[in-house]
Amino acid sequence: MSENQIPMERHNYDVVVIGAGGAGLRAAVEAREAGLRVAIICKSLFGKAHTVMAEGGIAASMGNVNSSDNWMVHFRDTMRGGKFLNNYRMAELHAKESPERVWELEVWGALFDRTGEGKISQRNFGGHEYPRLAHVGDRTGLELIRTMQQRIVALQQKDKRETGSFESHLKVFAECTITEILKDGDQVTGAYGYWRETGNEILFEAPAVILATGGIGKSFKVTSNSWEGTGDGHALALKAGGKLVDMEFVQFHPTGMVWPPSVRGLLVTESVRGDGGVLTNSEGKRFMFNYIPEVFKDKYADNEAEADRWYKDQANNRRPPELLPRDEVARAINSEVKAGRGSPHGGVYLDVSKRLPADEIKRRLPSMWHQFKELADVDITEQPMEVGPTCHYVMGGIEVEPDTAAAVGVTGLFAAGEVAGGMHGSNRLGGNSLSDLLVFGRRAGLGAVEYLKKNPNRKTVSTESIKRAQERIEKPFTRSGGENPYLIHQELQDLTQSLVGIIRTKNELTEAIEKISQFRSRIEKVSVTGGRQFNPGFHLSLDLENMLLVSECIAKAALTREESRGGHTRDDFPKMDPNWRQYNLICDWNGKSISTTKQKLPMMPNELLSLFDPHELEKYFTKDEMTQVMASAGSR
Amino acid sequence: MARKIKLRIWRGSAKEGSLHDVEVDANEGEVVLDVIHRVQATKINDLAVRWNCKAGKCGSCSMEINGKPRLACMTQMANFEEGETITITPLRAFPVIKDLVTDVSFNYQKAMEVPAFEPPADLKPGQARMAQVDVDRSQEFRKCIECFLCQDTCHVIRDHEENKKKFAGPRFFIRLAELDMHPLDILRNRKKTAQEEHGLGMCNITKCCTEVCPEHIRITDNAIIPMKERVVDVKYDPVRWLGSKIRRREEIS
Amino acid sequence: MALTTGVFSSGRAELQERTLRTDRWWLQPLITVLVLLSFVVYATFRAFEGKNYFAEPLISPFYSPCLSTECVDGASLIGQPFGKIVLFGLTLSPALFILVFPLGFRLTCYYYRKAYYRSFWQSPPACAVAEPHKKYTGETRAPLILQNGHRWFFYIGLLFNILLTIDAVLAFRDAEKHWGHMSVGTLVLLANATLLWLYSASCHTCRHTIGGRLKNFSKHPVRYKAWTVVSKLNHYHPNFAWVSLFGVAFADLYVRLVAAGTITNFYFF
Ligand SMILES: Cc1cc2nc3c(=O)[nH]c(=O)nc-3n(C[C@H](O)[C@H](O)[C@H](O)COP(=O)(O)OP(=O)(O)OC[C@H]3O[C@@H](n4cnc5c(N)ncnc54)[C@H](O)[C@@H]3O)c2cc1C
Ligand code: SF4
Ligand code: SF4
Ligand code: FES
Ligand code: FES
Numbered sequence A: 001m002s003e004n005q006i007p008m009e010r011h012n013y014d015v016v017v018i019g020a021g022g023a024g025l026r027a028a029v030e031a032r033e034a035g036l037r038v039a040i041i042c043k044s045l046f047g048k049a050h051t052v053m054a055e056g057g058i059a060a061s062m063g064n065v066n067s068s069d070n071w072m073v074h075f076r077d078t079m080r081g082g083k084f085l086n087n088y089r090m091a092e093l094h095a096k097e098s099p100e101r102v103w104e105l106e107v108w109g110a111l112f113d114r115t116g117e118g119k120i121s122q123r124n125f126g127g128h129e130y131p132r133l134a135h136v137g138d139r140t141g142l143e144l145i146r147t148m149q150q151r152i153v154a155l156q157q158k159d160k161r162e163t164g165s166f167e168s169h170l171k172v173f174a175e176c177t178i179t180e181i182l183k184d185g186d187q188v189t190g191a192y193g194y195w196r197e198t199g200n201e202i203l204f205e206a207p208a209v210i211l212a213t214g215g216i217g218k219s220f221k222v223t224s225n226s227w228e229g230t231g232d233g234h235a236l237a238l239k240a241g242g243k244l245v246d247m248e249f250v251q252f253h254p255t256g257m258v259w260p261p262s263v264r265g266l267l268v269t270e271s272v273r274g275d276g277g278v279l280t281n282s283e284g285k286r287f288m289f290n291y292i293p294e295v296f297k298d299k300y301a302d303n304e305a306e307a308d309r310w311y312k313d314q315a316n317n318r319r320p321p322e323l324l325p326r327d328e329v330a331r332a333i334n335s336e337v338k339a340g341r342g343s344p345h346g347g348v349y350l351d352v353s354k355r356l357p358a359d360e361i362k363r364r365l366p367s368m369w370h371q372f373k374e375l376a377d378v379d380i381t382e383q384p385m386e387v388g389p390t391c392h393y394v395m396g397g398i399e400v401e402p403d404t405a406a407a408v409g410v411t412g413l414f415a416a417g418e419v420a421g422g423m424h425g426s427n428r429l430g431g432n433s434l435s436d437l438l439v440f441g442r443r444a445g446l447g448a449v450e451y452l453k454k455n456p457n458r459k460t461v462s463t464e465s466i467k468r469a470q471e472r473i474e475k476p477f478t479r480s481g482g483e484n485p486y487l488i489h490q491e492l493q494d495l496t497q498s499l500v501g502i503i504r505t506k507n508e509l510t511e512a513i514e515k516i517s518q519f520r521s522r523i524e525k526v527s528v529t530g531g532r533q534f535n536p537g538f539h540l541s542l543d544l545e546n547m548l549l550v551s552e553c554i555a556k557a558a559l560t561r562e563e564s565r566g567g568h569t570r571d572d573f574p575k576m577d578p579n580w581r582q583y584n585l586i587c588d589w590n591g592k593s594i595s596t597t598k599q600k601l602p603m604m605p606n607e608l609l610s611l612f613d614p615h616e617l618e619k620y621f622t623k624d625e626m627t628q629v630m631a632s633a634g635s636r
Numbered sequence B: 001m002a003r004k005i006k007l008r009i010w011r012g013s014a015k016e017g018s019l020h021d022v023e024v025d026a027n028e029g030e031v032v033l034d035v036i037h038r039v040q041a042t043k044i045n046d047l048a049v050r051w052n053c054k055a056g057k058c059g060s061c062s063m064e065i066n067g068k069p070r071l072a073c074m075t076q077m078a079n080f081e082e083g084e085t086i087t088i089t090p091l092r093a094f095p096v097i098k099d100l101v102t103d104v105s106f107n108y109q110k111a112m113e114v115p116a117f118e119p120p121a122d123l124k125p126g127q128a129r130m131a132q133v134d135v136d137r138s139q140e141f142r143k144c145i146e147c148f149l150c151q152d153t154c155h156v157i158r159d160h161e162e163n164k165k166k167f168a169g170p171r172f173f174i175r176l177a178e179l180d181m182h183p184l185d186i187l188r189n190r191k192k193t194a195q196e197e198h199g200l201g202m203c204n205i206t207k208c209c210t211e212v213c214p215e216h217i218r219i220t221d222n223a224i225i226p227m228k229e230r231v232v233d234v235k236y237d238p239v240r241w242l243g244s245k246i247r248r249r250e251e252i253s
Numbered sequence C: 001m002a003l004t005t006g007v008f009s010s011g012r013a014e015l016q017e018r019t020l021r022t023d024r025w026w027l028q029p030l031i032t033v034l035v036l037l038s039f040v041v042y043a044t045f046r047a048f049e050g051k052n053y054f055a056e057p058l059i060s061p062f063y064s065p066c067l068s069t070e071c072v073d074g075a076s077l078i079g080q081p082f083g084k085i086v087l088f089g090l091t092l093s094p095a096l097f098i099l100v101f102p103l104g105f106r107l108t109c110y111y112y113r114k115a116y117y118r119s120f121w122q123s124p125p126a127c128a129v130a131e132p133h134k135k136y137t138g139e140t141r142a143p144l145i146l147q148n149g150h151r152w153f154f155y156i157g158l159l160f161n162i163l164l165t166i167d168a169v170l171a172f173r174d175a176e177k178h179w180g181h182m183s184v185g186t187l188v189l190l191a192n193a194t195l196l197w198l199y200s201a202s203c204h205t206c207r208h209t210i211g212g213r214l215k216n217f218s219k220h221p222v223r224y225k226a227w228t229v230v231s232k233l234n235h236y237h238p239n240f241a242w243v244s245l246f247g248v249a250f251a252d253l254y255v256r257l258v259a260a261g262t263i264t265n266f267y268f269f
Helices: A022-033 A071-081 A088-107 A140-163 A232-239 A287-291 A304-310 A326-338 A358-364 A366-376 A432-454 A463-478 A485-499 A506-523 A536-560 A614-618 A623-634 B032-042 B105-113 B132-142 B149-153 B161-166 B170-181 B190-196 B208-212 B219-236 B238-247 C027-049 C100-107 C110-119 C144-170 C184-201 C204-212 C221-235 C237-259
Strands: A008-012 A015-018 A038-042 A170-174 A176-184 A187-195 A201-205 A208-211 A250-257 A278-280 A348-351 A385-394 A413-415 A583-589 A594-600 B003-012 B017-026 B062-065 B068-071 B085-089 B096-098
Touching: A015 A022, A015 A187, A015 A232, A015 A432, A022 A038, A022 A140, A022 A208, A022 A432, A038 A176, A071 A088, A088 A140, A088 A432, A140 A170, A140 A432, A140 B105, A140 B132, A176 A232, A176 A463, A176 A536, A187 A208, A187 A463, A201 A463, A208 A232, A208 A432, A232 A413, A232 A536, A232 A583, A250 A326, A250 A366, A278 A287, A278 A326, A287 A326, A326 A348, A326 A385, A358 A366, A413 A432, A463 A536, A485 A506, A485 A536, A485 B032, A506 A536, A536 A583, A536 A594, A614 A623, B003 B032, B017 B032, B017 B085, B032 B085, B062 B149, B068 B149, B068 B208, B105 B170, B132 B170, B132 B219, B149 B170, B149 B208, B170 B190, B170 B219, B190 B219, B208 B219, B219 B238, B219 C144, B219 C204, C027 C110, C027 C237, C100 C110, C100 C144, C100 C237, C110 C237, C144 C184, C144 C204, C184 C221, C184 C237, C204 C221, C221 C237
Parallel strands: A008 A201, A015 A038, A015 A208, A038 A170, A208 A413, B003 B085
Antiparallel strands: A176 A187, A187 A201, A250 A385, A278 A348, A348 A385, A583 A594, B003 B017, B062 B068, B062 B085
């Protein structure tokens, strides 16, 4: 098959949004409402993006259940969760704007669970001081994505009334994969990709591109992510000259299913613990009491009686340690299993059956009940679940300007959602992602709008850049008898899982980096059988390169950061080191390999610093920093 | 404990296609989608299949397994008998694209035709108050994962291609019901258009949609029949019709 | 019959089979056909029989209320507005004046519709089994558009339920019309009336009328409560539909046997 036979479509838009998860859709709505012509592109069908899987809820300090909640408390929780490595400005914007974003969903038709007064109900979650997660049973992500999807349709209906066509100004290109961001100099001119269905190619000419491609979970073997999580956006940005930040921080959710093997990694929502579920080991002991780290001692109960009282009276009791941030719980489970106190299939037990009446469990956790009943033949109203850590979320991502979501280093490129980095620091709190999608999705849309206002002149897409993109897509077909992409994918997953996983060491990371460079040459030899039409082997062969880039970033950043913090645990450097808190690691791609550099984190301004008790900051900051903090506190 | 499984998988395109016999291993606890993936990785690299979450949450992996519309990721291999041949075909109500992948754009077209949620113009973010009992019904319908299995099984379009123009299908009947029962929706002609534009009257309440819904939404009992009754209120009940003429609107109580 | 629409339309996956189901999907419709047919045969025979429907104090549900001057003494509870009508040399049995109502009620019942559309009309015979029809318009045209009149039959059904309940109460008498007695027949009529009430109370129209039509339950707490109860019953509507059908047939059979003298109605007291 020769390349000039492959048909190519050409489209022209103001803004191209890559990704139809919560972030992408929110960005598209914002850009369309500002009057722009917008394309939304996604790899699967519309409405199937990974966001659909989110269960627990959206964090927003609406204060509906506990009126003491406000953005400042939320901000504090987020910074603590991220171990103060977060981009403070992002965390601030996020905490301030998320209530507005949730309420807006309601005006678009979302139906959250209600409180007795008829407000949006909020539930407890790990790391959040007050009940804060707006939710719909345990299918919040579905509600979010459906609401956004229906909002898009509402805008299309409006366009239809005005222009006679649903798709005149806002169109969804589903099952279409973007393989290249096109540029002229350092300025974005469009995006290039192919239709999965036909294999035909497609060119988008657009002065602004928003990346909202989600996560990277599919680089790991045990993961809660869907196949889409191949880190495409991370790779697209790198190759377009963007930078990735915080890539060493990968969140392993403490409770994934461990049995049967085919569903290993599938998420067991944190709400199980928020609603009373407890973790026990093979000796029947609630082991989390042994794993409360120093920094959290005054916030978490050290005995069962107090922990149990907390569910009824949160003002006068400390919270149960099962609700510690995810990194803590994941490590604790890992240690229990390593110490031989695990369950038969290598996890620990999570039990709600003894804590809530059966009816209540089915009402509050309907899809969990289903999931276990249908996939593991376990009735969670009667039996405990077996759970263990699973790769869930990547804190790291494209480095962006907090206010506009503009990618650092590439003019006209924006990023929001899981693909963007910085907001969550070294560890994300549950529920903070869905709110992140909405807050920064909107800001990315606005960012693009503002950018286009200031730069009305468009550059055209050059024929060379198109040709390069075409050649890359064509490559796997030009080879024959090469490597099987499925096999390489499996091997790569095994590698990351065992060498760059939840607990890391220098030797293993070095080994991983070496092997990754071998993979690079193997990927060059991948060949695919069959034609271009809906050919998953072909799709995978292109995704592999992205996963490899991401894995390399993770491994290299992890090797550089010689401390343990949040989603990065080094066996050889088990302590958190305040000196390292002052730096982010930035990944760059030079066309051959990834390099990492240290970049100084800006200091929080006074008004944010003053939200914390200096004694708390002491646990995270260096002595020098503390002198600074105290000096400015004195001057207040 | 791997065991050998006999599969008959439909392969082909919109022009032609047929069932192919494949033998493959299956391990304990696996679902049909796992086995299909094994076929893909080891036997037929370019076998087309749609899936995303493998957790019954996204509704992508809809296909027909032994003739029944199902999610491949929620169909356990343990359901089949030892030695049984499992037949796997694409959805048979929609045009096929390749192998197990069908063109479901019909559904997205219909989604665009259902008028969007319409709240009161003066509703400000954060001010909505709704009791749980008032949202319960619509929440059931919002559980829909858009797997389109109900659309696939509905004989109105499965067996009559020509009906596709005027029939929205069960997935969109629950959408209409969801909106009509939504405490904040003020659009008043939903009942009438349900009948006149979306083809509610074509449904003969034979309940196949309810039978296949993986979310166990009681489509017929809780959405279609209540909507049919509401349609009777505004179209076929002279007493109520008179009442509504006097009040000059579809009643919202 | 070669069809070119439906699953055999061009563009759809090419397959010859009208279904690939491997289970016994034909069993359910077959059973429905057999049971409904037996009922129809029995009911037709009884409706035209015109005798053995009353044995003081028991009256067959097929013949109550007995409205024609043809009715035997004591059977007419609310008068005899109809005279003797002869068609083609046959005297119309009193059952024929009233049966159209319960029949209409059941014919337009949402559950029975499902049952007979599937089994008799094969539209569809079972899920994912291609139906044998070339055209399909559902309930959008005459006569099926009349299914929308279900609620009127429901209201009339309520009147019948009241009358049949009175019949059951009257059965607390003995053959000499003295109160305070109870026989097997009393129980049979009581059971029949109860099942009919359950059938009506679980009806979809009932569910709609009592509360389903409201947008905001919270503003109508009593109707909401009632709706939740009816909704629970509604879940079992198919069960009540069958059991009450058998109930009617059995009550009629019992009265017939007593009236014909085949058995005697046993009195407890
Ligand atoms: C099981 C599970 C439960 C979770 N629960 C919660 C929770 O309760 N609360 C919470 O806050 N967070 C939760 N999260 C995290 C959260 O769901 C995700 O981080 C978030 O949904 C990511 O959204 P996104 O919009 O960034 O991208 P996604 O929803 O991942 O969407 C990515 C989009 O990009 C498209 N795309 C990707 N690559 C390309 C390409 N090359 N070309 C074209 N399109 C492309 C995809 O098709 C898709 O449409 C959960 C995550 C998981 C896995
Ligand atoms: S009940 Fe109606 S909508 Fe559902 S499958 Fe049957 S005909 Fe279609
Ligand atoms: S209603 Fe049920 S069967 Fe139909 S699309 Fe939704 S989830 Fe699927
Ligand atoms: S893959 Fe998502 S429902 Fe099966
Ligand atoms: S009697 Fe069956 S639905 Fe009314």
